[in-house]
Amino acid sequence: MTFGKFHSLLLFLLGLIILVFGACSDSDRYVFDGSEPGEPISVKALLTTSFDSSVAKVRSDTIRPGDSLIFLTEVYPSKSIGHKRYFWLLDGNPFANEFSFRNTILELGVHEVVFVFVDSFGDTLSDTLSVTVANSPALDDSLFIPACGTQSIEPDSSLSFAWNGTASDSISKISYHFVIWKSTGEIMVDTLLNQANFIYRNGFTPLHKYYWSVSAENQFHQKSERTIEGYFYVKGASRENAVMGHLMTNSDRDTFTYQLLLQDSNMVPLKEIKSDSTDFSLAPLAEGSFSLRVSIPGHPDFSPILSRFSLHGEQVLELDTIRLYDNKPPAITSPLGSDTIAIADTLRFAVYDAGSGISESMISVFFENRYVQDFSLSDNLLKIPFDKDIRSWTYRIITITAIDFSGNRINKNFYLKPNTTLPEVFGE
Numbered sequence: 001m002t003f004g005k006f007h008s009l010l011l012f013l014l015g016l017i018i019l020v021f022g023a024c025s026d027s028d029r030y031v032f033d034g035s036e037p038g039e040p041i042s043v044k045a046l047l048t049t050s051f052d053s054s055v056a057k058v059r060s061d062t063i064r065p066g067d068s069l070i071f072l073t074e075v076y077p078s079k080s081i082g083h084k085r086y087f088w089l090l091d092g093n094p095f096a097n098e099f100s101f102r103n104t105i106l107e108l109g110v111h112e113v114v115f116v117f118v119d120s121f122g123d124t125l126s127d128t129l130s131v132t133v134a135n136s137p138a139l140d141d142s143l144f145i146p147a148c149g150t151q152s153i154e155p156d157s158s159l160s161f162a163w164n165g166t167a168s169d170s171i172s173k174i175s176y177h178f179v180i181w182k183s184t185g186e187i188m189v190d191t192l193l194n195q196a197n198f199i200y201r202n203g204f205t206p207l208h209k210y211y212w213s214v215s216a217e218n219q220f221h222q223k224s225e226r227t228i229e230g231y232f233y234v235k236g237a238s239r240e241n242a243v244m245g246h247l248m249t250n251s252d253r254d255t256f257t258y259q260l261l262l263q264d265s266n267m268v269p270l271k272e273i274k275s276d277s278t279d280f281s282l283a284p285l286a287e288g289s290f291s292l293r294v295s296i297p298g299h300p301d302f303s304p305i306l307s308r309f310s311l312h313g314e315q316v317l318e319l320d321t322i323r324l325y326d327n328k329p330p331a332i333t334s335p336l337g338s339d340t341i342a343i344a345d346t347l348r349f350a351v352y353d354a355g356s357g358i359s360e361s362m363i364s365v366f367f368e369n370r371y372v373q374d375f376s377l378s379d380n381l382l383k384i385p386f387d388k389d390i391r392s393w394t395y396r397i398i399t400i401t402a403i404d405f406s407g408n409r410i411n412k413n414f415y416l417k418p419n420t421t422l423p424e425v426f427g428e
Contacts, residue, residue, distance in 0.1 A: 041081060044074040045115040045127040060130040062220035065106050069131065073099040073115055082120030089114045108133050137174045137216040140164040141226045144214075150232040152314060155206045162197040163228050165216050172218040183209040183244070183279065204234040207242035207283040207316055233316035241311035242283030245319035247294060249302065251326060251356035253405040256296045265289040287311055294322050301328040301355025301406075326355030329408040332382075332400050340415045343392070347384040349400060349414075351377060356405035366399040393418050 046057040048070045063069060071088065075081065079099060088095040090113055096103065105111055113129040144163040146153070153159060165174055178198050180189040182205070189200060204210060211231045216224035236242065247258055255276050262271040262282055270290075271282060274297075282292075288311060295304035302324045311317055330353040334341050341347065351358060360377040365384055375384045382400070396416040403409045 039077055041119055041123075041125060042076045043115060043117045043125045043127050044076075045113070045129050046072040046074070047129055047131070048072060060132075062132040062134060062222060063105070064135060064222070065108065065133055066104060068102050068104045070102045071096070071100065071113065071115075071129070075099075075117065084118045084120060084122065086115070086117045089116065105131055105133050108135070132220050134172050134218060134220050134222060136222040137172065137218050137224045138166050139214065139216050139224045139226045139228055140166075141228050144228050144230060146230065146232045148230050148232075151316065152235040153204060153210075153232050155204045155234050155237075157203075158199055158201045159204075160197065160199050161212060161214075163214055165196045165214075165224075172220070172222075174216050174218055177215045177217070178212070179214075180210060180212045183211065183281070206234055207236040207240060208234050208281075209244060209316060209318065210234065233318075235314040235316070236284055237314075239287060239313035240284035241287060241314065242281060242285060242316045243290070243292070243309060243311065243319060244279070244281040244283075244316065245307075246321045247278045247280065248321055248323045249296075249326065249356070249406070250323070251404075251406045253356045256299065256302075259295050259297050261293040261295075263291045263293065265291075267291065283316075285311055287313055292319075294324065296324060299326070299355050301326040301353065303327075326404070326406040327408065328355055329353075329410040330358050330402045330404050332402060332410060332412040334414060339413065340395075340417060343386065343390060343396075343416050343419050345386060347386050347398065349382040349384075350380055351382045351400075351402055352380045353402075353404040353408075355408070358402055358404045362403045362405075364401040366401075368396060369399075391419065392416065 046059065047061050048055050048057045049068075051070065057072065061069065073079075073086075086099070087097050090105070091111055095113065109132070111131045111133065113131055115127050115129075117125045119125070140163065145161065146159070161178070163176075165176060174194075176193040176196060178189065178191055178193050179187065180200060181187045188202070188210070189198075191198075209231060210233075211229070213230070214228040249256065257274055257276055258278075258280075260273050260275070260280055260282070261269055262285075263269055265288065273280070273282075290309055290311065292307045292309070293304055294307070296302045305322050305324055307319055307322060309317060309319060330351060333350045335348055335350070351363065358377075360375075363375070363377060363382065365372040365375050372384060375382060377383075384398070395418060398414045398416060400412050400414070401409070402412075
């Protein structure tokens with residue numbers, strides 16, 4: 001072998017050794033880490049209150065001490081990519097070592113929660129969440145002014161409202177939603193306050209009832225569990241009085257027209273009104289003893305109610321709820337008023353209720369204990385199509401069940417007369 005050939009062979013072997021050594025020393029580049037070449041790795045941290053997929057996931061939240069949160073992690077393109085470690089920090093201190101977990105934070109204040117992910121190359125990725133721990137504001141709904149039912153509020157004077165609202169932690173700022181409205185529904189005040197008091201200076205309508213309410217909320221949008229609700233009465237002038245109240249029935253029907261008759265102590269009529277409203281107010285009235293008769297014209301099944309009361313100077317009296325009851329079931333009769341009727345192609349019955357009324361959906365018909373679907377009700381007339389060619393040598397029973405809107409029920413049996421004889425049925 002010549003020197004030139006030996007030199008060339010030596011260079012070839014040296015290059016092969018370098019190639020093999022380089023491949024071995026850079027083998028980490030060929031380890032699968034779950035990502036395609038050039039595909040970026042990213043992480044995302046989220047908060048939620050349930051593992052249910054329909055519950056919203058957020059990046060910041062406010063909780064009360066002891067409430068738990070679920071901390072979630074998303075790693076792109078996959079959690080299976082190569083990594084050295086991952087962990088969570090709470091305000092810079094170790095918090096957890098799972099991708100997803102449930103935990104709570106007890107210390108009041110605003111907290112920083114960080115998820116840290118170190119990939120196989122030693123690069124660090126992170127995402128930060130914010131959790132505020134605060135107590136909901138508290139309202140004392142047992143002590144406030146004016147107290148519930150306060151009488152004789154001056155119509156032309158200012159009125160002070162005050163209550164007790166507290167924040168049980170130093171980081172919360174409370175605002176109060178304060179509302180005043182008339183018994184008619186008219187809103188007088190609807191505002192937000194930074195202090196637990198309010199002075200109303202615009203005056204009130206004499207002999208009226210007013211309502212007011214307060215709810216509290218802190219800057220983290222946490223609302224108070226309790227709401228203060230109060231009411232008061234404004235007095236009249238020159239010893240004038242008023243009486244008011246609420247009407248109810250035992251019916252599921254929406255509306256009635258009520259008749260209210262005010263009488264003096266000798267039962268002499270003083271004032272009569274008709275109204276579709278279930279709330280009433282009679283004013284101005286003098287001092288003395290009175291009676292109030294409430295009825296529902298056109299619906300005699302509702303028994304009238306008589307309430308007696310006395311009024312003193314500049315008083316607004318609110319009566320207990322007046323309840324009118326319909327305890328009478330509907331009436332079902334045949335055209336001739338008999339329970340025994342002849343077979344016909346259409347059976348007709350009068351179905352009438354003088355109280356809360358009745359609808360077709362509240363009627364059931366049975367022939368010999370079998371339900372009949374084909375019937376109709378119009379203007380209190382129930383029509384039941386029937387096979388008049390049916391041959392029967394015995395009495396057959398039709399049962400009609402009706403329920404009115406007050407829940408009163410009637411089951412009425414009618415008997416279809418025989419239209420043939422036993423020998424005729426069997427061909428004898």
